[in-house]
Amino acid sequence: MFKKLLLALTLLLFGSSFLKAQGYFNMGFGLGVQTGGYKTERTVFTTATTTTKEEISVSGIQIPFSYVLRYQFLQKDDQFGLGVAGYPFAGISVDTRTTTPKSLFNNDEEITAGWNVGTPILLEFAYGAGSTEDSEQAFGAFIGAGMEAKFCSSEFYENNDISPLMYGPTLGGGVRFGFTNSYISLRLGYTKPMTKLHTDNLSFMFFYHWY
Numbered sequence: 001m002f003k004k005l006l007l008a009l010t011l012l013l014f015g016s017s018f019l020k021a022q023g024y025f026n027m028g029f030g031l032g033v034q035t036g037g038y039k040t041e042r043t044v045f046t047t048a049t050t051t052t053k054e055e056i057s058v059s060g061i062q063i064p065f066s067y068v069l070r071y072q073f074l075q076k077d078d079q080f081g082l083g084v085a086g087y088p089f090a091g092i093s094v095d096t097r098t099t100t101p102k103s104l105f106n107n108d109e110e111i112t113a114g115w116n117v118g119t120p121i122l123l124e125f126a127y128g129a130g131s132t133e134d135s136e137q138a139f140g141a142f143i144g145a146g147m148e149a150k151f152c153s154s155e156f157y158e159n160n161d162i163s164p165l166m167y168g169p170t171l172g173g174g175v176r177f178g179f180t181n182s183y184i185s186l187r188l189g190y191t192k193p194m195t196k197l198h199t200d201n202l203s204f205m206f207f208y209h210w211y
Contacts, residue, residue, distance in 0.1 A: 026070045028185070030087075032205030034062040034116075036150065037095065038162050038197045057098045058156045059199075062116050064091030068207055071123065072132065081131040085144060087172075087187075087205070095154045098193035110156075118150030120170045120189060122182070129178030130185065130209060136178070143173035148191045150201070166201065168194040182210045 037059040072083035097110045126132075128140025148170040155162045174187035189203040 024182075026068075026072065026133075026209060028068045028207040028209030030066040030068060030171055030187075030205045030207035031114070031193075032064060032066065032187075032203060034060075034064055034089075034091075034201065036060050036062065036152070036166065036201040036202040037199050038157075039199060040162065041198050045060075049108075055100045057100070058095055058153065058154075058162075060093045060095040060154070062091050062093040064089035064116070064203075066205055068209070072126075075132045078132045078134040079128060079137065081125070081126045083124055084119045084121065086119050087123040087189075088117075090117040091115065093152065093154065095156050097156045112155050114152060114154030114156075116150055116152045118148065118166075120146060120148035120172060120191070122146030122170065122172055124172075127177075129176040130183045138178050140176035140178065140183070141174070142176065142185070142187075143171075145169070145171050148189075148201070150191075162197055163195055166191075166193050166195050166198045168192045168198075182208065 037057070039055065039057045066087055066089035068085065069085050070083050070085040072081045074082040093114045093116050095112050095114055122144035123146055124142055124144030126140060126142040128137035129135060130140050132179050146165065149165065149167040152164045152166065168191050170189060170191040171188040172187055174185055176183050176185040185207045187205045187207065189205070191201040193199070193201065
């Protein structure tokens with residue numbers, strides 16, 4: 001059933017009379033900013049009648065270096081393309097931990113540095129610049145959906161028994177500007193974690209590609 005729906009969507013987007021199988025790889029490098037973290041609670045102390053808890057919120061700002069690899073398998077009129085794209089990244093992160101109410105044992109706010117690696121993998125539809133190997137458009141756009149996984153290394157994850165691995169469904173899209181034998185793209189991404197306690201992830205990336 002899923003295969004039939006995917007085929008119907010593909011035919012609707014491209015038009016069966018103009019579909020052309022076209023396999024080629026497109027690569028690029030990029031830099032950007034990501035956010036992510038978690039929220040949890042812990043018990044400070046308990047008496048016979050009351051239990052005092054505090055909320056711990058960790059928010060991270062990550063500076064990833066990214067590589068994009070896109071394999072296109074269908075195209076139409078050298079202006080539309082459908083393919084699979086991966087955006088593997090690795091970078092440093094600055095994590096801030098906020099405790100509410102103020103703990104008897106910790107400061108209200110603490111900051112630490114760490115690192116993270118991961119990748120989203122998406123089925124991606126593209127139009128205009130960068131959409132096909134032969135595109136000569138000066139402007140283009142793209143949108144895709146898939147899954148993302150990210151591993152974060154920070155003492156705030158280790159100290160609070162929070163899994164450093166985040167994964168979940170992701171959406172991504174943006175615009176492209178074409179030049180001779182190359183183009184640049186600006187990409188926004190959103191990931192909804194399926195892992196316990198992790199908060200939503202956002203990203204903004206700049207990429208340079210070549211044909």
